[in-house]
Amino acid sequence: MKYINDTIVASASALVNQSISIIRISGSDTYSLVDKVFSKDIKQQKGYTLINGYIHDGKGNKIDEVVLACYKAPKSFTGEDSIEINCHGGILVTQKIIKLLLNLGMRMAERGEFSKRAYLNNKINLVQAEAINDLIFAENDATLKTAINSLGSFTTNLINNLSDDLLALIAQVNVNIDYPEYNDIEAVTDESMTTAVDQFLTKIKTIKEHSEITQIIKNxxxxxxxxxxxxxxxxxxxxxxxxxxxxxxxxxxxxxxxxxxxxxxxxxxxxxxxxxxxxxxxxxxxxxxxxxxxxxxxxxxxxxxxxxxxxxxxxxxxxxxxxxxxxxxxxxxxxxxxxxxxxxxxxxxxxxxxxxxxxxxxxxxxxxVTTKIDFNNELLLTNTRQLAYLDEIESNISQASEELKNGVSVDLVVVYLQKAWNLLLSIQGKDNQINLIDEIFKRFCLGK
The missing domain is CATH 3.40.50.300 (P-loop containing nucleotide triphosphate hydrolases)
Incomplete structure (x- = not known):
């Protein structure tokens, strides 16, 4: 966090002799700094464009002929101004260009820092950030499928659907208690709430069981x-x-x-x-x-x-x-x-x-593979952090179910549902201090 405003640089490809190397740059000074060592003026370059030219040492000596892939904030992976330099893949060439950029005032990126900036700039959530690593290190088809789903919007959408289901239950309880005059939300009974909570618990248990199996497969x-x-x-x-x-x-x-x-x-x-x-x-x-x-x-x-x-x-x-x-x-x-x-x-x-x-x-x-798992279409959370949250969610929903069956009032039990809802947000790295009342009233009719 201390250096989040720095312009950073790193090789995005392996530092070996190869046909093409990719050097990634991100930060507010990206264009002004690269412009100093590029053969063409790029200060006003538009995003999502490619431009061919030479990297030189600032003294007229060419280092390599390159292609710049240009991205402008916020429409880049990191959400910042960003350039990817596609140079010839010799180790010496790559190192010389990186050293040149460091001498201009850029900083060498830390491990995972480009993805970290994407998360901090709300370009990806934590599930998507973790999926990047899973995709890179995937060793079997199941891991590859779940990583692809998590990297895109598929897994996030399924988590959001769970969150919406839980929030609907919470909204029913809170509105019934605090706003009894509002008749657009169905009245909550102990029986209906117990049924709904048990159905949600069954979903969570299945997700957890399949996720634990998938984690074993992944590792x-x-x-x-x-x-x-x-x-x-x-x-x-x-x-x-x-x-x-x-x-x-x-x-x-x-x-x-x-x-x-x-x-x-x-x-x-x-x-x-x-x-x-x-x-x-x-x-x-x-x-x-x-x-x-x-x-x-x-x-x-x-x-x-x-x-x-x-x-x-x-x-x-x-x-x-x-x-x-x-x-x-x-x-x-x-x-x-x-x-x-x-x-x-x-x-x-x-x-x-x-x-x-x-x-x-x-x-x-x-x-x-004793349990049939649809790796393409199921919500599967496969790392230790995500599974720890699933454990806590299951524990809170189980507690709610048990207390409802023991005759505890719905307005006391709802606290467990609220905890589980906050934990679902935490899986994605969202702020769990989101105002619950605001979220509830977003569901009201326009004009209410």
Missing amino acids: GVETAIIGKPNVGKSSLLNALLKEDKAIVSEIQGTTRDLVEGKINLGDFSLNLIDTAGIRETEDQIEKIGIAKSKAIIAKAQLIILVVDGSKELTKEDYDLLKLIADKNYIIAVNKTDLGLKLQMEGTIKISALKQDINNLIQAIKNKV
Whole structure:
């Protein structure tokens, strides 16, 4: 906030050798400063225009031929005067232009500062600002879809619809109590309010459930590959990742530490961890690896237990089945290429060595996505801040429902609805001190 009036500059593209680099500038002095080092007069340049010319060092020496994309406040991403310099993508060229602009009095932008200015200038709300980061770092289709929805107006409109529904309930109560002579709003009864609050609570619970699932999908499902030594865990990890990430050997205890990787399975990602084989051992280093494996099992959201299908189950296999009995797991019967001796219901047969794992991938998809979610059309809030507000909203609406059913007066219960309404505003970063009475009376007829 201290430097919000500065004119800022930063590379908007990666600082690597490439065909084109983009240097972004924003602030009130954008045009006057760039004009000093550009070959054409741009002080009166109109917004939403492109202009070709040269950047020079102020002494007549050309640095690069560039194209300026010009934007005028408030019709820019940040809401300020803004220019994007499209220059040739050499690291040296990009650095020289940025250094030149800094010497003119611009300041290097902080991380996220362009988006921060867009938020402070009411060009985007907090949900949209957070969606920018989600879009950049999206690793699966579901995250991409929800980020696109949040970046545009879709998610904001759905939140506003929720807010409007809640405000309608609050308005009914307040007008009935404070303005009984106004007959354009339906009278509130305990029964009608209880029904309306419960319907709203059902909406919030569904949004929260689907949002929590989507957050797991966004971050990647923590998946542990476990089994006794030499059943093919590392071969399975390599097959899933399609690379030789883990060392494969017939020697038991080869994997002594955790080996990790990440794969994209369309709508979701897996954070894979190949664990050390779990068995009784006197080897102190192997014991450490086994302890780590058990800790990973405790935290995993999905477990793939690998067993050797060319042999019968052993005590070690049965011990592992007991260990994961209350977890979300899949049993993969491996080494089918050696001949199948193990007959066990509810398992997935694979050959990791032969890369025959398609049926396992389908089983993982079925196991992870157990709830049907429409990523294109649902309200999904997927970061910790947003979900924390959803928790509080659910808590307040639940409290209102409970007290209504216990016979508490509607005019006392409405305070919980007002808290939930303020929390919906906070999700978007709106001022929760918006005058509630003003919002209520906006809904009255003209002339009332």
